[in-house]
Amino acid sequence: MDSHTEKLKKIKEEVINLTASPLYSYRTENHYHPVIGEGDHYAKIIFVGEAPGKNEAEQGRPFCGASGRILDELLAAAAIDRKTVYITNIVKDRPPDNRDPLPAEIDLYSPFLDRQINIIQPKVVATLGRYSMAYIMQRYGLSGELKSISQIHGKVFKTTADYGEFTYIPFYHPAVAAYQFSMRETLKKDFQILREYAK
Numbered sequence: 134m135d136s137h138t139e140k141l142k143k144i145k146e147e148v149i150n151l152t153a154s155p156l157y158s159y160r161t162e163n164h165y166h167p168v169i170g171e172g173d174h175y176a177k178i179i180f181v182g183e184a185p186g187k188n189e190a191e192q193g194r195p196f197c198g199a200s201g202r203i204l205d206e207l208l209a210a211a212a213i214d215r216k217t218v219y220i221t222n223i224v225k226d227r228p229p230d231n232r233d234p235l236p237a238e239i240d241l242y243s244p245f246l247d248r249q250i251n252i253i254q255p256k257v258v259a260t261l262g263r264y265s266m267a268y269i270m271q272r273y274g275l276s277g278e279l280k281s282i283s284q285i286h287g288k289v290f291k292t293t294a295d296y297g298e299f300t301y302i303p304f305y306h307p308a309v310a311a312y313q314f315s316m317r318e319t320l321k322k323d324f325q326i327l328r329e330y331a332k
Contacts, residue, residue: 137174140252144245145169148225154241156226166193170221170249177330178213179255180204181246181265182222183306184234190227195220196307203307203317204261211324213331219253221246223265234264243268247294254296257330262306269301287323302326 148167151157160167168185171194180196188198196204208215224234224242246268250258258273260266263282270279273292278285282303290301304324310317 135174137252141169141174141249144248144252148242148245151226151241154226154238155235156224156228156238159229160190160226163190165190165227167225168193168195168222168227169225169245170219171195172215172219173217174219174253176217176219176253176255178218178257178259178327179250179253180218180220180259180261181269182220182261183264184222184224184238185227186231187227195222199311200307203310203320206317207307207320207324210321211327211331213324213327217331219249219255221249223268239264239268243272247272250299251295254294255299257300257302257327259302259304259327261304262308266303270303273301275301286319287326289326300330 148169168189182195185195186198186200189195205215223246224238225245228234228238258269260269266282267279270276273294275290275292278290282305285303286305287302291298292301293299305316305320307320310320
């Protein structure tokens with residue numbers, strides 16, 4: 134097992150046993166899985182969503198429901214193979230009733246995300262939705278640039294992590310395109326930016 138895979142496996146074990154999480158009992162009572170992430174452990178692009186939904190928690194895979202189908206469509210439109218990227222969420226367990234993640238949950242789970250980013254060392258971190266956007270921008274020195282997602286979606290920022298420089302791009306969550314068809318075109322257009330980074 135290579136070192137990236139080994140380190141990511143350790144994160145998975147820690148999250149599985151995270152009894153300190155307020156979402157732990159909800160997960161075990163419902164026979165859900167934590168959703169750690171999937172994809173290339175040496176990916177050039179990491180996508181960070183917000184928290185798993187029901188399908189994701191049942192399968193233990195990120196973006197495998199309706200939002201996942203839209204994400205697949207967006208990746209295909211940008212000529213990016215899903216297997217070549219890494220997809221995760223800021224919160225690794227499903228919140229009840231698909232509610233938004235709470236600040237305390239983001240605080241608890243975000244160190245795992247920071248470690249995933251440092252292990253994989255992507256060229257690009259792309260967030261899907263406003264919670265992961267706000268977290269990444271505040272965590273990686275972009276607080277001064279933080280505005281509403283409608284103002285900065287698809288914009289390109291440069292910042293640094295422990296391993297060096299990376300490009301940060303915020304995107305709308307694919308779920309918005311499920312109930313607002315016009316957003317699908319906006320997302321498709323935004324995703325074209327990723328083409329040059331996927332090479």
